[in-house]
Amino acid sequence: MNEPSVDREDIHLVSRHSNWTAQNIQATFEHSGIYTGKAGWRKFLNFFLIGLGLAFVLAGIIFFFAFNWASLHKVIKLGLVETLIAVCIAVVVLNKRLDEKIKNILLATASILVGALFAVFGQIYQTGADAYDLFLGWTLAILIWTLVSGFPVLWFIFMLLCNATLCLYIEQRTSHVEAIEMLSWLFGLNALFALLVEAVALGRPVQDKTGWLSGLAAIAAVCSITIAVCLGIIDRSPGFSISLLLAIAGFAAGIWYGLRHRKLLYLALIPFAVIIILITAIVRPFNDPVGIFFLVSLLIIGLTTLLIMQLVKLNKRWHEERTED
Amino acid sequence: MKREQKINGLLQQIGATEGDGFAYDKEQLQRAIGQSENAYANIVIKILSGAGGFLATLALLGFFFVAGLYKTEPAMIISGIISIALAIGGSRIANHTFFDTVAITLYITGFVLAGIGMGSMGSDSNVILILFMIVSIAGVLISGGFMMTFVSVLLFNGSFFAIFPVNHLYGYIAAVPMLFVLAALYWLTANEHRILAAGSFWNKLYQSLQSGFFISFLAGLIWMVHQYDFGFGPMGYGRLLSVAIDIGILLLVAQIIKSLQIVSKVTIVAIYLLTIVLLLPVFNFAYIPGALFLLLLSVRYGYKVEIGLSIAALAYFIIKYYYDLRLSLLYKSGLLFFPGLLLLLVWYFYNRQLKRDEKI
Incomplete structure (x- = not known):
């Protein structure tokens, strides 16, 4: 699909505050490339047919040989x-x-x-x-x-x-490895991936225009270390201090990177992980289940709302800076 | 390109096509541009709001149950009603991103509490579900926020869907909710321009309604794949739903043919026949054509996130279909290989046709 000159949100906003007719709204959707036109359909059908066709043929071949497998020579x-x-x-x-x-x-x-x-x-x-x-x-x-x-x-x-x-x-x-250690290793691996995908050091950057790959790697890394730290808080496992240090270093690096390169995903994901860790740390010492649940719900609502407020302010500032450029 | 410049350019273009009759509210538009850049311009904030609301709901429900609220049905019902009212009213008054996490938490908690309270007091399940549907409609009409409307659509469709298994209604009648969601999704998406022009009320609701019905339909398809895992038997409407979905796919194929400017009647008939041939083997498994319908719909109308979800759903459903087939590996290999070969042949002839067109 071609990149449109206006986007869907622009059309929604203008139509909301004007007497723009339905027919011309549709024409704008078509001409701006938001609705897929000839070129877009050609591209899509090309990849859809070959992608699905190859997948089916390969799977068919694999199943055929799986059926005859025992009788085939090595x-x-x-x-x-x-x-x-x-x-x-x-x-x-x-x-x-x-x-x-x-x-x-x-x-x-x-x-x-x-x-x-x-x-x-x-x-x-x-x-x-x-x-x-x-x-x-x-x-x-x-x-x-x-x-x-x-x-x-x-x-x-x-x-x-x-x-x-x-x-x-x-x-x-x-030999016996605690879950917290395995999760710390997974954090390291996936954080490295997120870094590699984001970096241009290899001379040929990964063609990840939408950022989905680095986003997935970042989510995997943050989830691993968050679970590790929470487990450490609950069980007081021996590897807790290392996972905590890794979390602090990793989160700080992630926040710095997110601010520097205006990546909202990092700035939402990492603070949300911190909220979960904080809540685990706060409720751990208490034995009152009634109070804990109520406190947790209030904390989640309050802290998430605060986080969203900050992200919205930041997003607005980035937009203003972009329009001034 | 500066956003305001982009929109000014758009306004000029519209003025040229609409003529002298075109008018817009400059102040409101400026304010809306500023607000949209603050709020849900980014899907990350939406997901964060939803995730926070979901976790907070679980914790709040945990509180109510551990505190023994479930022992007092009237208290549960009253708490539920107050939560729902606060969520809808609060969302209407403070229609702001910041309030969404609170609103979603209160809203879902309210439904759970009221539902369990009424159920424990012996209320008919149908009454509870119909009440949920009515309150969801109120949520859509009154609240005005994206997340509240989205959640209301999911609750409405979920309640509508639940009426049939709860009443042990199987067979074609049980297809009604899915048929409704399918029709609503197609109508909403195809008539985006009409809804946007129908006034600011419906204009604001459009995106949340479309997303809500998309997710509802996808959830319905996932349910069809996994209904046995939840102890439910076959609902018995797969074929009827397949027919409806196949009609939807053919309508979208017609739009593709129009976009590609194919005029040859032979080619058009061949395309329709090929589509039907590809859909026939999965006629009894409506979830696969369902995912294909979602993919074609998302591609046609340019919804990138929905394209990603549709591709993932299609891949998963196809794998599940072949995994569940009670046939030998030899038959399965044939059922994979020959359709695959057919698709590659179509790709080959399609590319040849494209190159021919380019030369002309």
């Missing part, structure tokens, strides 16, 4: 998956005229097939490897593709794999 099993990976990469590399987005979809498909390849290898040779080995190998194998593609969906897959590898490593390879 060479055919491995060869099939490897051929599919090779075909995807060959198309990406050799077809110069192919649309960038389709190349990225094929690269993401190849990345998923790498995992299938490792799974098949493990199944044939009964390597006895831990699940963490498979995810680690998968993650490392697609690292370079992820770095060069800049495709947010592939980065998201990579992020999921890193999280899975970390969780499985902690579960399978380390």
Whole structure:
């Protein structure tokens, strides 16, 4: 869809305070590109048909081989998956005229097939490897593709794999680890991701125009450390001080970044997490359930309202500064 | 581009098309521009408000129950009524972002307390649900805020929907709420221009109504997928709903054909036939065409957040459909491979046609 010159809110505001006719309102929606026109539909149908088609065909192939799996020779099993990976990469590399987005979809498909390849290898040779080995190998194998593609969906897959590898490593390879420690590690990993996606240090920034990927990574990081700190407050676990320090450092960095780059998500998410931690800390010493519930509800209402007030003031100031530029 | 400049440019364009009869309230418009930049210009603030309201509601309800309020039904009913009244009235008087968290908390808490109180006193479930629907309509008409209207729409549709399983009404009659939500969603979205021009009251309500009906329909589809998990049997209206949704999809396909300026009758018939062929295998599973309908509707009318939700819903429903199919892997592979191949063939011919058009 083309970026409209006016947006929906502008049209809503003007129509609310004028005698603009319905017919001309509709015409403005169409001409400004808010309602999808010819070019938008062409783009959408192009990606929808190939995306859905490829997904169905691949799934059909996978199911077919799953059905015949036991009777297939190991060479055919491995060869099939490897051929599919090779075909995807060959198309990406050799077809110069192919649309960038389709190349990225094929690269993401190849990345998923790498995992299938490792799974098949493990199944044939009964390597006895831990699940963490498979995810680690998968993650490392697609690292370079992820770095060069800049495709947010592939980065998201990579992020999921890193999280899975970390969780499985902690579960399978380390002796008894508290939940608070695992959550602290997850915070570190996802905070690093949020940083990587936001930064341009790699020379080729991730093409994440809407910020959904960095937002997801930030949400994962903040949720992990918030749960860790709350668990520490409730259980008084040994890892509490480290998770608290990580939270303070991470939240401070997040607030600084949010203010500097005008990212409202960070400025809403982190203070809300702080509210939850504060409430946990406040109610922990009390034994009166009636009082606790009432106090908690008042605190949530009061603090959230205060936070919203500040965010709205900040948003207004940013808008004013933008109009002055 | 400065926002005011953008809007001034728009006003000039409108003046040129509308002629001398066009008039607008400059002061009100300036004030509205300033307010909109403060408040819900950002979805983050909306979600924060909703999340705060939800958590506070849970805590407040916890307080009422731990304090033993559930033992006194009249007290619960009175507390519920007062909460709802405060929420609606307060939202109307102080129509401001800051009040929304409080309003949502009081509103939902009020419904829960009043509902449980009335239920404990032996009131008929139908009376409770119909009362909820009436109060929700009052919430829409009186409160005026985005979140209050949005929550009211969800409560209205949820109560309407609940009437049927509560009364053990199955079969086609049980499709009425979903059909209503489907029709309302399509009508609202397709008539945005008419509603915006119908006066400032409906203009202000439009976005919250559209979002409310979208989420209600999506929730209804999710319910269809997971109804067995909650101990409910088949509601028995899947096919009727499929027919209605398929009609909606064909109406949207007609709009796509018009947008793409396709004139060849053969091509048009082929597109309609292909659409029907693709929808036939999932006729008994209305949630998949339902998600497709939501996707096409969101794309057509440019709702980016709803596009994201529709894609996620479509992916989930398709995976669930194939997971639940009681067929061998061989049949499942065929049911995936051949439709996939058909889609790739369509993509190939579609791209060829595009290149031909570009050359012309």
